[in-house]
Amino acid sequence: MSRVSLHQHLEDIGSMDLDALRQTWSDRYGDPPSLRSTPMLRMMLAWRIQADAMGGLDADTRKALARTGSVEIEGRHLGVGARLSRTWKGRPVEVLVEEDGFRWEGRLYPSLSAAATAIAGSKWNGPRFFGLRDTQ
Known part of the structure; x- marks a missing residue:
C-alpha cells in the first residue's frame, strides 16, 4: 500500500x-x-x-512491552482487608478488598468497577467512584 x-x-x-x-x-x-x-x-x-x-x-518495542508484566487490578494496591467507603444516594456503602476481588453486601466482584457498577446500578469506574482517582 x-x-x-x-x-x-x-x-x-x-x-x-x-x-x-x-x-x-x-x-x-x-x-x-x-x-x-x-x-x-x-x-x-x-x-x-x-x-x-x-x-x-x-x-525492541515488543520486548519492552513483554517486560512490563501483568497489570495489577486497580484498588488491590490498598491491600487485602482495606475498606473503601462512601455515601451513595444517602446510603453508606462499604467494599472490602479481598484476595480474589472486592466484596460488597456478601457478593465478591472481580474488579472495583464491577462492584461500583452493582452499587450504582449503572456503569462506573470503580477507582473514580471511590475517590481513588482524580476526576479531571
Whole structure:
C-alpha cells in the first residue's frame, strides 16, 4: 500500500460511523471487536491498517512491552482487608478488598468497577467512584 493510499484509508476511517467501521474490520480481518465505542474502534482499525502497511511494532518495542508484566487490578494496591467507603444516594456503602476481588453486601466482584457498577446500578469506574482517582 502506498503512503497516499494509506493516508486516504486513514482519512476515510476518520469519518466512518460504528457500522461502517465494523464492516471495514470484518472485510479486512474477520469478526470485529465487540466494542460500542466509535472512537476506540476507529483507533484500533487505523492502527491495524498502519501496522499492516508499515510493519507494526519493532522487536525492541515488543520486548519492552513483554517486560512490563501483568497489570495489577486497580484498588488491590490498598491491600487485602482495606475498606473503601462512601455515601451513595444517602446510603453508606462499604467494599472490602479481598484476595480474589472486592466484596460488597456478601457478593465478591472481580474488579472495583464491577462492584461500583452493582452499587450504582449503572456503569462506573470503580477507582473514580471511590475517590481513588482524580476526576479531571
